[in-house]
Ligand code: SF4
């Protein structure tokens with residue numbers, strides 16, 4: 001199927017053209033996302049959101065972009081020049097690389113990789129280096145704390161994310177995103193893997209540094225974290241990366257759990273329908289993330305780590321094992337649905353147990369914080 | 375988890391309820407008649423002169439001393455073949471809006487009901503580029519009352 | 531999460547400066563945190579950025595002018611601040627305040643408590659990390675309350691509405707309906723907050739067992755108001771030394787059990803319910819009558835050589851006025867006993883040993899108004 005677009009047969013030229021299309025698309029989508037996020041959040045908070053630039057504030061992102069480009073590119077005198085100036089690109093490039101494998105519709109992706117999912121996970125985790133570089137290079141204490149938090153968080157949530165993707169790949173019996181989508185043309189994976197769906201959303205939130213896991217950039221604590229010292233175009237690269245990552249996560253969600261362009265209308269549809277389907281599914285994910293952002297507080301760093309290592313990771317491991325057992329013994333797939341739902345119940349129980357107030361009323365100043373609560 | 379879902383439901387309910395804010399500079403809320411912005415001097419339409427006699431009462435009562443009043447003999451007084459009953463009248467009047475704390479005391483102490491708090495939006499939107507521009511002189515203080523733009527409310 | 535470090539591994543505590551320009555320091559408060567990783571080792575608060583000499587200014591102004599300055603010492607609950615001041619003056623001048631004026635004062639003070647607590651809920655929600663939503667909810671309700679204050683007194687924050695002896699002017703004719711109307715929306719706002727935060731697991735995880743202060747410590751530090759009651763001390767000046775007509779009103783004083791951040795939140799939320807019921811009871815008893823005493827001198831002069839200390843229960847705790855008169859129309863000495871200043875003393879005790887993120891919400895849970903701390 002990979003005959004290239006416009007009949008171009010030279011493989012590298014074809015890839016370059018496709019990548020350029022992606023770059024253009026991504027910029028537009030990110031601008032759109034920023035606008036939509038501001039509008040949606042505003043609506044959740046009973047505000048109006050941007051209204052003054054263009055009709056209904058539609059040009060707000062353009063205006064912001066122009067402002068950022070026009071701003072002076074500042075670097076603190078004590079900052080480490082190389083790490084400071086390279087960090088935005090180190091954050092941005094891995095995100096962008098992830099777009100290589102995302103399917104927008106049948107045959108509409110840059111490359112079909114056999115290990116597409118693994119590739120996605122590998123590239124997206126590279127971005128942490130950029131965060132740490134930004135935190136370290138800025139010579140700012142808020143930034144440093146933010147960078148360290150980002151590193152800790154990124155590494156911890158990588159695992160549940162990978163394992164949740166792996167368990168889906170087990171059900172679809174492929175790492176190739178295209179085949180994963182095709183395998184779901186009758187039933188989407190979320191039917192078989194409800195627990196993993198929840199864990200994917202949670203870990204995805206953490207990977208994207210979004211509320212309730214926006215600890216590295218927590219406005220009220222570290223004032224923007226690693227980005228405190230950035231301005232102008234460099235800062236806008238972080239911003240671009242953040243929203244591009246959100247977009248790509250939504251696309252992966254659509255492809256891996258919701259059956260991408262195949263489900264529920266089958267594979268025989270025209271391109272337009274396929275793109276529409278993917279857009280709707282991606283928007284669903286993104287809307288959910290905005291919704292969560294408007295509603296929940298931020299976790300504390302120790303709770304965040306405990307949540308990942310003590311709750312999410314064992315559950316995903318269990319799911320992977322169950323998947324393996326079911327697939328090896330050729331048991332019917334609905335067993336997975338049931339175990340998944342049980343898993344969700346366990347997750348809910350665990351969360352509720354973790355926050356249950358400690359029975360003993362202590363009237364002494366706690367000196368070590370309450371560990372493990374999440 | 376149930377609590378989080380409740381939170382989500384709450385925000386969704388406000389999502390449905392719709393915005394409660396206005397696009398401010400293009401849309402103004404209606405101000406109550408008692409609204410206090412900054413003090414203004416009132417214009418006596420019958421005789422075509424300010425009510426203020428320059429009696430300094432407000433100047434002395436002002437807690438932040440932001441007013442300056444200069445009084446003069448009224449050229450329009452009856453004894454000068456005019457039609458006014460005011461023997462003295464205000465000559466110059468300055469109020470420094472940058473200092474005024476909008477306490478309403480000047481309005482309360484004035485015996486001639488010559489001063490009132492601006493209760494229109496013009497009193498709230500007073501941003502200027504130079505602080506000196508916030509010192510209002512007599513014509514500026516009287517302009518609104520002269521052109522009937524203010525419906526003053528004075529506590530009885 | 532204690533990580534044993536190798537003995538030759540040198541680590542250094544980090545000093546972080548939080549404020550005076552920081553998104554969550556509630557005004558111009560500055561604290562220096564000494565952190566070891568994410569744990570606060572020491573906390574040094576710096577206050578005084580907002581000092582304007584309000585007490586001294588009051589000593590140079592007569593009793594009518596002073597009311598305006600009192601507004602500014604506690605700009606989120608100006609009515610309560612004015613109340614202490616005028617009550618102190620009334621006590622020295624032996625003025626009998628008419629009944630109607632008292633009831634209106636009570637209603638306004640309780641409404642102001644509501645608006646101030648909404649402000650707390652909003653700011654606190656943002657400190658805990660919800661992106662803006664609680665703030666806007668709080669603003670929505672506070673806007674309704676402030677609109678009401680504006681219709682009554684003419685100003686949105688600096689009301690200058692109470693006078694020694696009574697009120698500056700009558701309330702508008704539709705006062706009662708308007709108050710009831712606002713209470714409806716206030717109830718809705720409280721419900722929204724309750725649904726949004728109280729049971730949210732993340733919120734619970736963040737606030738429970740954080741920043742605990744025991745009752746003894748709280749009393750020793752001179753804390754007051756909801757911050758003290760959260761530690762389990764049932765001290766409310768409205769109950770213990772009723773002023774105005776609080777003795778005729780039926781209300782409860784909610785207290786916490788644990789003295790942690792969550793208790794300080796829930797105590798305030800419960801207190802708001804009580805305030806609503808107090809306002810409703812007051813509205814029922816509101817009757818016609820004068821709002822100023824019959825014989826009111828044009829210029830109030832106090833007898834010589836007297837002093838008084840009046841305290842009232844402001845939203846943040848005991849707001850006291852110490853007034854010394856040496857005759858004349860100005861106070862000889864005026865001292866504001868600020869609840870926030872005393873409550874703030876507990877910050878270090880609560881924060882040391884907690885996480886950096888906790889220090890922020892602990893500060894938020896004390897609910898300080900910097901203009902009251904610094905005056
Ligand atoms: S405004 Fe009134 S009090 Fe002030 S000088 Fe004029 S007449 Fe006197």
Ligand code: SF4
Nearest residue numbers: 436474475477478480
């Ligand atoms: S409102 Fe108060 S501060 Fe302003 S001019 Fe009048 S007396 Fe002075």
